[in-house]
Structure formats: C-alpha cells, structure tokens
Amino acid sequence: MEKITNNIRQVLEKYHVKFLHFVDISDLPEETIQAFPTAVLFGLPLPADFIRTINNNTPIRYNMFDLLEERMKRLADFVAAYLTFEGYKATSQSDEEQLLKQTYNETIFRSRLPHKTLALRAGLGWIGKNDLCNTNHYGCAISMCSILTDAPFKTVKCEPAPPKCGKCTACADVCPTAAISGKCWQMGVDRNELINPDKCILCLKCMAVCPFTKAKLRNR
Numbered sequence: 612m613e614k615i616t617n618n619i620r621q622v623l624e625k626y627h628v629k630f631l632h633f634v635d636i637s638d639l640p641e642e643t644i645q646a647f648p649t650a651v652l653f654g655l656p657l658p659a660d661f662i663r664t665i666n667n668n669t670p671i672r673y674n675m676f677d678l679l680e681e682r683m684k685r686l687a688d689f690v691a692a693y694l695t696f697e698g699y700k701a702t703s704q705s706d707e708e709q710l711l712k713q714t715y716n717e718t719i720f721r722s723r724l725p726h727k728t729l730a731l732r733a734g735l736g737w738i739g740k741n742d743l744c745n746t747n748h749y750g751c752a753i754s755m756c757s758i759l760t761d762a763p764f765k766t767v768k769c770e771p772a773p774p775k776c777g778k779c780t781a782c783a784d785v786c787p788t789a790a791i792s793g794k795c796w797q798m799g800v801d802r803n804e805l806i807n808p809d810k811c812i813l814c815l816k817c818m819a820v821c822p823f824t825k826a827k828l829r830n831r
C-alpha cells in the first residue's frame with residue numbers, strides 16, 4: 612500500500628492539502644460504514660486573509676470556503692476513482708456521491724458518516740459549541756472531505772478528544788441567527804442539540820471568531 616499511499620499524498624499535496632489520515636471505522640454500525648472498514652480523510656486550512664475578512668465584516672468578493680469545498684469534493688471523487696482503478700472498492704463522500712447513494716439526507720442536512728466524526732477518530736481535534744471540528748493545527752477554519760474504502764491502509768483510531776470551549780460563548784454570541792445553543796459537545800450529544808441547521812445561513816462567523824482559530828492564524 613505504500614506506493615498507493617504515496618501517490619495519493621502527492622496528488623493531494625499538489626492541491627495544497629495539508630492533512631491526510633487513514634481512519635479505522637470497522638467497529639461503526641454497518642449502515643454507517645456501508646461495508647467499508649477504512650476512511651481516508653484529508654483537508655486544508657482556509658486562507659488567513661479570508662478568515663480576517665469575515666471577522667472584519669468586510670464584504671467578500673467570492674466565497675473561498677465554497678471554492679475549497681468544491682476542490683476537496685472533486686479530489687475525493689478522484690481518490691475514490693483511483694482506488695477503484697487499483698482494484699479496491701471505494702466511494703467518495705462528496706455531496707454529489709452521497710446524494711446518489713442516499714447516504715446524505717438533504718432535508719435534514721445529515722450525512723451517515725460526517726467528516727468531523729472521522730476527524731475525531733483521526734485525532735485531528737475536538738468538537739466545539741459551533742459543531743465544527745476544532746483542529747489542533749488550524750482551529751476550526753478548515754475544509755475537508757473523505758473516501759470510504761476496503762483498501763488495506765495502515766489506519767489509526769483515536770479516542771474522541773474532549774472539547775476545550777470551557778466558558779467561551781464567542782461563536783454563539785456572534786451567530787446572526789441564534790443557531791448555536793451554547794451547549795458543549797460530548798459523546799452521545801446530537802448535532803441538533805448544538806446547532807439548529809435550519810437557522811444556519813453558512814456565514815462562517817462562528818468559524819472565524821473562535822479564539823482557537825484566531826490563535827492559529829497568528830502563527831500562520
């Protein structure tokens with residue numbers, strides 16, 4: 612698998628992907644993993660200027676988040692196709708593929724296996740009150756996507772890290788639609804207890820305002 616792993620890494624790095632993890636999901640419920648024992652998760656941080664623009668309330672000329680999300684999805688499609696070419700089963704977790712396979716419910720904005728669940732298992736970070744994965748390297752201003760596969764990669768499976776929000780309520784305070792309840796994540800807490808997806812207008816303010824995101828921006 613070393614050659615295949617390196618090939619994937621090289622392609623992703625050409626598109627500025629900064630993290631790549633192979634995650635053991637074999638113990639999750641069958642309906643969640645669809646017979647795939649492994650997930651490939653990758654992504655990158657959003658540009659610092661873009662985050663500052665959101666925090667400064669400057670009108671944005673184009674949405675860098677949407678552009679990078681699109682790039683991550685197409686890369687996931689590409690990696691899934693490459694693994695299939697190499698003789699393995701693989702499915703991209705891009706929105707389009709999930710809709711096709713009915714593993715994403717558009718009405719309630721719910722995926723059977725969210726990228727952030729994989730991110731927790733990969734040891735990438737923790738879930739904040741804004742229901743985003745707050746990564747140890749980039750805060751929560753990231754874009755990521757994933758692939759499910761039976762390719763025998765060397766995998767990791769980390770225990771979910773506890774949230775570090777403490778008494779902070781910055782994301783809930785800044786949310787223009789009061790979509791964030793202010794409740795702290797812990798194992799077993801449903802996403803809807805943290806945020807109301809029907810109210811979310813994807814303004815990204817809760818991502819940009821997070822002190823962990825801001826602290827990481829200063830180091831970049």
Ligand code: SF4
Nearest residue numbers: 786811812814815817
């Ligand atoms: S993206 Fe905007 S509307 Fe949605 S939860 Fe975050 S701050 Fe609220």
Ligand code: SF4
Nearest residue numbers: 739740776779782821
């Ligand atoms: S802004 Fe504060 S409460 Fe919200 S996710 Fe970040 S640390 Fe947690």
